[in-house]
Amino acid sequence: MDELLFARAQMGLSLIFHIVFSVLGMALPVLIVGVEWKSLRDPKGPWLALARTWSKAMAVLFVIGAVSGTALSMEFGLLWPTFMRQAGGVIGLPFALEGYAFFVEAIFLGIYVYGWDRLTPRAHWLVGIPIAISGMVSGAFITIVNAWMNAPVGFETIAGPNGPTIDQSSADPISAMLSPMVITQVPHVMLSALVAVGGGVAAVYAWAWLKNRTSAYNRAGMLAGTVMFSIAIPLQFISGHLSTVKIYDEQPSKFAAAEGILETGPNQPLHLPFGLEIPGLTSFLINFDTSTVVTGLNDIPSTDLPEKPELVHLAFQLMVGSGLLMTAAAALFWASVLRRRRAGKRLELPTNRLILWLLVLSGPAGFLAVETGWMVTEYGRQPWVIRGFLTTADAVTKQPGIAGTFIAFMVLYAALGIVLIWVLLRLRTEHPDTRMGA
Amino acid sequence: MSVPLVYSSIGDLADPNITSLLAAGLIIVALIAYAVLGGADYGGGVWDLFARGPRAKEQRTLIAQAMGPVWEANHIWLIFAVVVLFTCFPAAFAVVGEALPVPISIALIGISLRGAAFAFRASYWAPSAFRDRMGTIFGMASLITPFGMGAALAALASGDITLNSAGVVDSSVWAGWLTPFALGVGALALSLVAYLAATFLCLEAEGKLREDFRQRALGAAVAVGITATITLPLASDAVPSLWVSLTQGVARPFLVIAPTFGVASLVALYVRQHRLAAVAAVGQTAAILVGWGAASYPYLIFPTVTLSGAAAAPQVQLAILVGAGAGLLVLVPSLWLLFSLFKGKMPGMVVSPKGARPRR
C-alpha cells in the first residue's frame, strides 16, 4: 500500500470508529430524556432505573466519542494538510460552532451524570434537555461540513495550473454553510441516529426477552427503543428518497454508482440484489416519469469516478436493505401490539419469537446502515475530497510514515472497542438496577 | 501534480490586521483555559500514579471526585483552540500537521488512553483488579501527554521546521522536538500541571489529605523551578529569536511576572493560604503562555509562518470572533452552573438536597 492508501485507511477507520459514538451521542440523550420524563410521571415504574443505567453507559460512550473526535480533528492536519489549507478558512465556521455544542454537551453531561443526588428530579430531567439538543446540533454542524465537501459553495474561483481553485480571499463562511446538500443530508443524519440508537436499545432488551428475562424493566427498555426507531424510520425513508433525488441533481457520478446505472438513458430500472430489477422505477422515482434520462457510469468522466463504483452500489443496497428490515420489525411489532389490544390487553408487548428476533437484528442493522450510508457519501465522492476542486491524492500529507500511525491507531481503536464492549456488558449483567423489577 | 497555494506568502511580515490579532488572542485564551483546567486534570493523573503513603486510596478517590464532573468540559478547550487555529490560520495548522506528526500522534494516543482509562476506572460496576489496571494506564498517559504537547510547542519556535517554495514542510518529522530545549519545555509543562493539580487539590481536601497534597505541591514547585532554570538558558541557543524578545523585547515583563507569580504561589502555599496559592498558580500559567505568545510575535512558526501570512480572509476571522462572542453567552452561564454545583457552595435555586432522590 502506498502512503495515500494508508492515509485513507486511517481516516476511514477513525471515522468508522467515531461515528458509532457520534450517533450514540446524538440519540441516546433523546431517549434518556424521554424515559426520565416518564419516570417523573410514573415514579414507581422501571423508567428511573432505565435512565440511571443508560446515563452510566452514556458517560463512558461520550468519553470514547470525545477522544476519537479529538483524534479526528488533529488528523485533518496530520493526514490532509492541503485540505486544511484550501478548506479551513471557508468551512471552519461550523467546526467552531460545533465546538460550542460540544462544550454545552460536556458541561451538562457532567451535571447529569454526577448530579443524580444533587438535583431535584425535575431539575435533573431539565439538565438532560441541553445534552440532547447539543448532541443533535453537533451532528448537524459536522454534516454541514460534509455537505460542503460534496457540493462546495461560498467562494469564488481563480485559475490554477490544474483548473479552477478556491480563492481564499473571497471566502464567505456563512454562504459556505448553505451547500445545496445541507437540506437533505442534515435531516437524514439526525434521523439515522434516532433509528440506529432506537434499534440498538430495542435489540438489547429484545435479546433479554428471548432469554426469558421478562421483567418490567426489560419490557420498558424494549418499548422505549422501539418507539423511537418506529417514529423515525418512515421519515428516514422519505428523507433518504429526497437525498437520492438531490444527488441526482448535484452529484451525478455518485448517483450512477449508488444506483448501479451502467449506461446513460431513460427508463432506468431499480436494481435489486441478485440481479433482480424493477423496470423503469429509478427513472420514475426521480420525477414520476419513466422517460427521465439518467447519466450512466459510461458517460461519467474517469476523473470523477471512484476506483470501484460497485462498492458504492453495494453500500447503498445494504443501507436501504437495513432500513427495510427495521421497517418490517417495527410494522410487525405494532401490528402485534394492536392485535393484542383489540383482544382487550392493555399495551401488551409481542412475545412472538420472530418479532423479537427481528428486533434483535435491528440493532446491528441500524448501525450497519449508518456505516454504509457514510460509505456511499464518502467513497461515492472519490477521487475528490472537495468535489470538483481538490482530489484526495493532492490533499494527502507529503510526510512519510503514515503506515506507522495507521497501525498505532488501529491497535488503539481495537483495544478501546474491546474493553468498552466488555465494560458495557458488565453494566448490563451486574448492576443491581438491571435486576430491579425482575 | 501539486496544488497551488492561494496565499501570497505564509511568511509575510506585514503587520497583522486586527482580526488576526483578536483571533490569536482567542487562541491564547483557550490555551490558558486548557493549560489551567485541562492541565490540572493531567496533573491529577500524575498524582494518581504517584499516590503513596497511608492515604493513597483517599488521594485517588479525591482526584477522581475532583475530576469526574468537569474534565470533559475542560478537555473541550483544546478542541476549541485547535478549531479556531485551523479556521483562522489554516496554513499554520497545515504546517503543524506536516511538521510534527510524531509528537502530535503521541499526544493523541495519550489523550485517548487517558480519557478512556479514566472513564473505565470510574465504571464502579467493573471488577476492581481491572479498574486498578485502568488507573495505572490513566496515570501513565497523563505523564506522556503534557510532555509531548510541551515539546511540540517548543518545536514551533525552534526554527528547525523548514518549508519549500510551495509552503509545504520539507524538514524531517523528527526536527525541532527532540532537542534538549524542547525536552526541557516538555518537562516544564509536566511539572507545571503537577503543581497546578496539587494546589487545586489542596482546596478540595481537608485535614491530613490536604497536607499530603500541600507537600506534593511544594515538591512540584521545586521541579518547576529546576526545569525552568535548566531550560531557560538553553533557550538563548535553541530559540534565539524567542530569547531575544524575552530578554530585550516586548515580552520582557513576562520574564519577571511569571516567576513572581510562581514565588507568590509557593509562599502562599507555605503559609497555607491555599486559595491565594491556587490563584497565583493560575496567574503563573497564564503569564507563561502570554509571554510565550508575545515573544513569538509575529511568528506562529518561526521563521516561516507569520500571523498575517497564515491568516484566513478577514471576513472569516470576523465570523469566528462574532460566533465566539455569541457562544460565550451560552458557555459562561453553563460553566458557572457546572463549577458552582461541583466546586463551590450549592446554589439554592436549582438544588434542594432534601427534594433530591436518595443516593443508591
Ligand code: HDD
Ligand atoms: C439508520 C441509518 C440509515 C438508513 C436506514 C438510511 N440511511 Fe441513507 N445515510 C445514512 C443513514 C441511513 C447516513 C449514515 O446518515 C448518511 C451518510 C452521510 C449522510 O449524509 O447520511 C446516509 C447517506 C445517504 C445518501 C448519500 C448522501 C450524499 O452522499 O450526499 C443517500 C443518497 C442516502 N443516504 C439515501 C438513503 C436511502 C434512499 C435510504 C432508504 C431508503 C437510506 N438512505 C436509509
Ligand code: HEM
Ligand atoms: C471528520 C470528521 C469529524 C470530526 C473532526 C469530528 C470531531 C469531533 C470531536 C473533536 C468530538 C469530541 C467533542 C467532545 O469532547 O464532546 C466529536 C464528538 C462528536 N462528534 Fe464528531 N467529528 C467528526 C465526524 C463526525 C460525524 C460524521 C458526526 C455525525 C454525524 C459527528 C458527530 C459528533 C457528535 C454528536 C459528538 C459528540 C460525541 C458524544 O456525545 O459522544 N462527528 N467529534
Ligand code: HEM
Ligand atoms: C412517501 C413517499 C415515498 C417513499 C416512502 C419513498 C421511498 C423510497 C425508497 C424506499 C427508495 C429506495 C429504493 C431503493 O433504492 O432501493 C426510494 C428511492 C427513490 N425515490 Fe422515493 N419514496 C417516496 C416518494 C418519492 C417521490 C415523490 C419521488 C419523486 C419525485 C421519489 C423518487 C425517488 C428516487 C428518484 C429514488 C431513487 C431511486 C432508486 O433508489 O433507485 N420518491 N424512495
